[in-house]
Amino acid sequence: MTALSHEDRAALVDSVRRLLADRCTEADVRRIMDSESGHDPALWRALADMGVPGLTIAAEHGGAGLGPVELELVMEEAGVALLPAPLLSCTIAAALLADGDAGDLLPGIADGSFIATVAFAGAGGWSGEGDVIVRGGRATGTARFVTDAAIADAVLIASDDGAYLPLHAPRVTPLPVFDRTRRMADVTFYGEVRRVGDAAAVRRALDLAVVALAGEQAGVARRVLEMSVGYAAERHQFGRAIGSFQAVKHMAADLLLESESATSAARDAAEHLAAGSGEREAAVALAAFACADAAVRCTKDAIQMHGGIAFTWAHPAHLYLRRARSAAQMFGASPLWRDRYLTALEAMA
Amino acid sequence: MTDDEVLREVQDWLAAHWKGLPAHHESFGRDPRSEWLAQVRDAGWAVPRWSRDWYGRELSNDQARIVERAFAAAGAPGAGQDRSNLWANTALAHATDAFKRVIVPQLLAGEVGMCLLYSEPGAGSDLAAIRTRADKVPESEGGGWRITGQKVWTSGAAVADYGMLIARTDWDVPKHRGISFFFLPMKQDGVEVRPLRQITDEAHFNEVFITDAFVPEANLLGPLNGGWGVLQTALAYERSVMGDNARGPRSGAGGPKGDHSLLGLAREAGKLDDPVVRQEVAQVIAWRVLNKLNTRRAKAELAQGNSSSIMSLGKLAMSRILHEEARVRTLLLGAESLLEGPEHPRAEDANFLALNAYFTSIGGGTDQIQRNIIGERVLGLPREPEVDRTVPFREVRAG
Numbered sequence: 001m002t003a004l005s006h007e008d009r010a011a012l013v014d015s016v017r018r019l020l021a022d023r024c025t026e027a028d029v030r031r032i033m034d035s036e037s038g039h040d041p042a043l044w045r046a047l048a049d050m051g052v053p054g055l056t057i058a059a060e061h062g063g064a065g066l067g068p069v070e071l072e073l074v075m076e077e078a079g080v081a082l083l084p085a086p087l088l089s090c091t092i093a094a095a096l097l098a099d100g101d102a103g104d105l106l107p108g109i110a111d112g113s114f115i116a117t118v119a120f121a122g123a124g125g126w127s128g129e130g131d132v133i134v135r136g137g138r139a140t141g142t143a144r145f146v147t148d149a150a151i152a153d154a155v156l157i158a159s160d161d162g163a164y165l166p167l168h169a170p171r172v173t174p175l176p177v178f179d180r181t182r183r184m185a186d187v188t189f190y191g192e193v194r195r196v197g198d199a200a201a202v203r204r205a206l207d208l209a210v211v212a213l214a215g216e217q218a219g220v221a222r223r224v225l226e227m228s229v230g231y232a233a234e235r236h237q238f239g240r241a242i243g244s245f246q247a248v249k250h251m252a253a254d255l256l257l258e259s260e261s262a263t264s265a266a267r268d269a270a271e272h273l274a275a276g277s278g279e280r281e282a283a284v285a286l287a288a289f290a291c292a293d294a295a296v297r298c299t300k301d302a303i304q305m306h307g308g309i310a311f312t313w314a315h316p317a318h319l320y321l322r323r324a325r326s327a328a329q330m331f332g333a334s335p336l337w338r339d340r341y342l343t344a345l346e347a348m349a
Numbered sequence: 350m351t352d353d354e355v356l357r358e359v360q361d362w363l364a365a366h367w368k369g370l371p372a373h374h375e376s377f378g379r380d381p382r383s384e385w386l387a388q389v390r391d392a393g394w395a396v397p398r399w400s401r402d403w404y405g406r407e408l409s410n411d412q413a414r415i416v417e418r419a420f421a422a423a424g425a426p427g428a429g430q431d432r433s434n435l436w437a438n439t440a441l442a443h444a445t446d447a448f449k450r451v452i453v454p455q456l457l458a459g460e461v462g463m464c465l466l467y468s469e470p471g472a473g474s475d476l477a478a479i480r481t482r483a484d485k486v487p488e489s490e491g492g493g494w495r496i497t498g499q500k501v502w503t504s505g506a507a508v509a510d511y512g513m514l515i516a517r518t519d520w521d522v523p524k525h526r527g528i529s530f531f532f533l534p535m536k537q538d539g540v541e542v543r544p545l546r547q548i549t550d551e552a553h554f555n556e557v558f559i560t561d562a563f564v565p566e567a568n569l570l571g572p573l574n575g576g577w578g579v580l581q582t583a584l585a586y587e588r589s590v591m592g593d594n595a596r597g598p599r600s601g602a603g604g605p606k607g608d609h610s611l612l613g614l615a616r617e618a619g620k621l622d623d624p625v626v627r628q629e630v631a632q633v634i635a636w637r638v639l640n641k642l643n644t645r646r647a648k649a650e651l652a653q654g655n656s657s658s659i660m661s662l663g664k665l666a667m668s669r670i671l672h673e674e675a676r677v678r679t680l681l682l683g684a685e686s687l688l689e690g691p692e693h694p695r696a697e698d699a700n701f702l703a704l705n706a707y708f709t710s711i712g713g714g715t716d717q718i719q720r721n722i723i724g725e726r727v728l729g730l731p732r733e734p735e736v737d738r739t740v741p742f743r744e745v746r747a748g
Contacts, residue, residue, distance in 0.1 A: 006653065229728045244731040246717070249724030256723060257662045264642035264659075286635055338631035339624070345612055345634065346621070 002065045013073045019050055020081035026316050032084040033180040033319075039151045044085050048112025053090045056208070058098065061106035068208060072215035072270035076263070079219025079295075082319055084181040086148040089117035091212055093156050095205035096163045102196035105154065105165075117152040118205065119143035119187050122160035126331045132189055134159050139166060139189035145330070149185035150174045156196065157189065158205060163197030179326035181319065207284050210331050211273055214266040214287035217295035217327055221259040224302035224320045228252065231306055251305055255298050262294035282344035289334035289341065295324035355412045359419040362392055367425045382426060387458040389427035394420065395457045396431040403441060404457060405431070410652055435586045436463045439513065443530065443570040443579045452511075452532065464509035465587075466500040466533060466557060467580070471747060474718050476515075477524040477577065478737075478745070481559065483516035483531065494518075494564040496533060499556065502712070506542040506555040509535045513583065514564075519574050520743045527742055530576035532568040539563070549704045587713055588664050611677060614695065618681045629677045636673065640666040658727040665719045668710035675703035 004012065023046050032040045047053060056071050057063025064070075071091065078087055093116035094109050108114025119125070121132035121143050132141035139157055149155050149172045157164040168191040175184045197205075229252055232243030242248050269287035272280045299321040303310040310317035328334065350358075370382055389395045390404050397413040399405025408416065413429065420428035430437055437456040440449055455461045472478040481498020496516055506512065512533045519527030533540070539562035544552035571579040611630050612621075620626045640663060647659035678699035679686045689697045710716045724730045737745045 229730065233730055240734065241731045243724070243728075244733055246721065246733060249728075249730050249733070250717065250720040252728050252730060253665065253720035253723035256658075256728060257666055260643055260646075260659050260662060261639040261666075264646050265639055267646070268642050286638060290635060290639060335628055338628050338635070341635065342612070342621075342627050342631040345631075349612055 002059070002067075004066065004070060009070060009073060012070060013077060015050060016052065016074050016077045017080075019046060020077055020083065024081045024083055026082075029082050029084055029181060029316075029319065037151055038084060038180065038183040039086065039148070040084070044112055044115075047085060047087070048110075051110075053087060053112050054094075054106075054110025056091060057094050057106050057110045061103055062110040063094070063106065068211055068270040068273040069267070071208070071212055072266055075212045075215030076219035076222070076266070079216035079221075079323075080223040082181055082220070082223075082316075082323055086115050086117065086151065088182075088209065088212055088216070089148040089152065090115060092118045092205050092209040093154070095208045096156055096158060096197050096201055098197075098204075099201055100163065100195075100197040102165055102194070108153075114154070115148065115152045116154045116156060117146055117148045118156045118158050118209075119146045119149070119189075120158050120206070120331075122158065122202065127329075130186075132157060132159065134161075134164055134193060137192055137194075139164060139191070139193045142186050142188045144186050145175070145184045146172075146187045147182060147184055147330075149187050150183060155187050157193065158202045160202070161199050162195055163201055163205070164193035165196045167192040167194060177326070179322040181323060182326065206331065207273055207280070210284050210288045211266065211269045213327055213330060214262070214269060214291035217291035217324065218259070218262040218266045220295045220320055220324050220327075221255075221262050221291075221298040224299050224317065225252070225255045225259045227317070228255070228302045228305040235307075248305060251301055255301055258294040258297050262291040265290040279344075279348065282341060282348065285337045285341035285344055288332065288337035292324075292328035292334050292337075296328050299324040350408075350412070352412060352415060355408065355415050356419060359394060359416050362394070363419060363423045363425060366392075367423055369424075370426070383459045385425075386427045387460070389425075390454060390457040394428045396434075396437070397428070398431040399441070403453060414652070430457055435583060436513070438586055439570065439579065439583045440532075442582055444532070445567050445569070448532070448567040461510040462505060462508045464503050464505045464512045464535070464557075466503060466506075466512040466514040466559075468502045469499060470501055474715055476580070477528065478747070479515055479517060479528065480747070481514070481516045482520075483518050483529060483564070485518075486563075492566045494531065494566075494569070496531070496539075496559050496562045496564060498559050500559065501545065501554070501556050503542075503555045503557050504553060506535065506557050507544075511535060512557070513570075515576050515580055517742065518576075521741050522574070523739050524737060524742045524745060525577045527574055528576040528580070529573055530570040530579040531564045532570065533559075533562060533564050534568075537562055547704075548707070549701055584713070588661070588719075611674060611681075614678060614681050617695075618683075620681055626681065629680060633670065633673050633677050636666065636670045640670060661723055661727055664709065664713065665716055665723065668706065668716050668719075671702065671706035671709055675699060675706055678702060 023043050028043065032038060051064045052074060054063035055066050055074060059065040090109050094106060096118055097103065097105055105114060105116065109116055119132065121130065125143055127145050130142055130144040132139055132143050134157060146155060154165065155170055157166065166189055171188040173186045175186060177184050229243070232248050232252060233241055235242050265287040269283040272283040303317045303321060306315065306317055309315050366388055370385060393404060393406040394416055396404055397406045397408040397416045398410065400407055413431065417429040434456065437453055440452050440456060444452065467476060469479050469481060471480060481496065481500065483494045483496050486493045486495055496514065498516065512535050514531045514533040515528050516531060517527050518529040539560045541558040543556045545554045545556050546552050547554065611634055615621050615626060615630050643659050643666065644663055647657040650657040682696055682699055685693065685696045686699050689700055721733060725732055
């Protein structure tokens, strides 16, 4: 893994931010989410040209060879921009393949030409639903809520005992999703698979997925807070800016605490992952629920702070609320992660 | 000097001088550690960032942290006061040269006891509404100031040598503009200290009644009628310290480990399998850890030379942590929390913490005032209108 200096990291984040400000405006997000596939190849190409899909892929496989810390920072920007692209899916798939013998798929993921995603199948997957059995080199059953499956060139299976690549295209049934900026599908497998990673790879991929999503949630929280504060400073009622009313100001102060805490939790978890630290499990669990809860609270209260204008479809606040509420259910909801957090602390005590 | 040279020098110095301390010490009054602290001061380790003229070594922030870490590793107190010593920082920034020469070295060595004389019965959150008066003594009678008024919530007043006092020096201008900041000598007739019994049944604070007490001319800090600005510096130090530390249980039975003590209590209570309890315990521990992570991030941002808005969040976060931790402790104890006294230390802790949480959520500015400050100074939201901001104080209606 390459270690970036503080300055290089800031430059990376800045270039991603500028690209997204240019190519992933609110109008772009709305256009893409209203499209049939929910995917814009041109935007994905632009991100690939900057090396974003291959950020955490080793240099020998055509990636940038960076780690969880850089990924988390980039995901914050993806959250700010509400990026509708298969970045999370490809990142998890790449993590699953990193140490296996299917490294030949990695260069395609890194250069953006091959979109891969992951069906979490172990113990019913993270949703507790779905039922995929891998036995005797064959996978059968349906995995639920697989991100970006309809546009993916490959859907990997992450089961309790390892990762598998289907040798035949599975059946993909797109789902009508609440957050239209992140498409999902049910994926039915019914044929031969090739083992491409062990249980440790699955574990690592899930950790990375959770931290990446936590970064995205922190970005979402930060963006809606900015939006609300900006609005509260300029919207006048009763002859003064609504931000001068304590009821509004106090809400903003509380949201700042939520948003900053989420950022701290996501970054801390990324650092623990990068360092392979013994406190990794606790840090990842903490980020999972702290960031999910913060994003939901901030996006929810942001609409309240805006008042009627944010109750309209035309205002972007609901898009963020949809993203936050949906993301909070992915990879396990907060109560599960709070429980795991306590289990990790018990083990450390 | 390179970082390595700093580290070697401080370690060598500690090895040669540090022999440990007497076991017990009080946080107010003359510090029994002062002999040691004076050595630290004279060696330049107390305030390594300050100039050499003022007991410092002109070290960079990073190098000063090396000094602090070396002291912490040795278990030796006294380093890093350029970040933590409210009194010395305020004096250095605002006192007259004559007074600074006397007071700063004493403050760094803990040779003088200090207390804060800000709040009054009629001026809590609205601190600028103070009515304690400072009247100029004519030069013909020797100059200086006569102080009369009443202060409250004063820690350590009984043993203090000086109180940092705000008093009104001009009644004909709006309230923020007529206040001055003084170091009031406490050991004099005219300063009467009475303990104040709190809801925790302790008497940690005092009321201070001041009747014609005298402050010499040199003890005025900052410009005459410019005390509000001096106070802001002093309050900023206080808040950042309060967000970082909070007092633990009274008995110590909950253990000093902070984050994990709730876990221990849950285990003792046999409730670690209760899924509802697990959620509550995990969430409270998480808030405490998140606050630490925020503080660490803020410090890292400051060390990189950026300003950090996160620092101002600590006190508000700590209020929630303390109130919620007390609530969950009570939940874990159940009916045991009806009791108190030395035979029931766990109940005593839970109940004490529930009451004492207000120390943080009201003291040093209520959570509500803190949210105003965050909203206005960090997020840049417009100020809450103040109807008396431009009115001469003489004409302001008082409760």
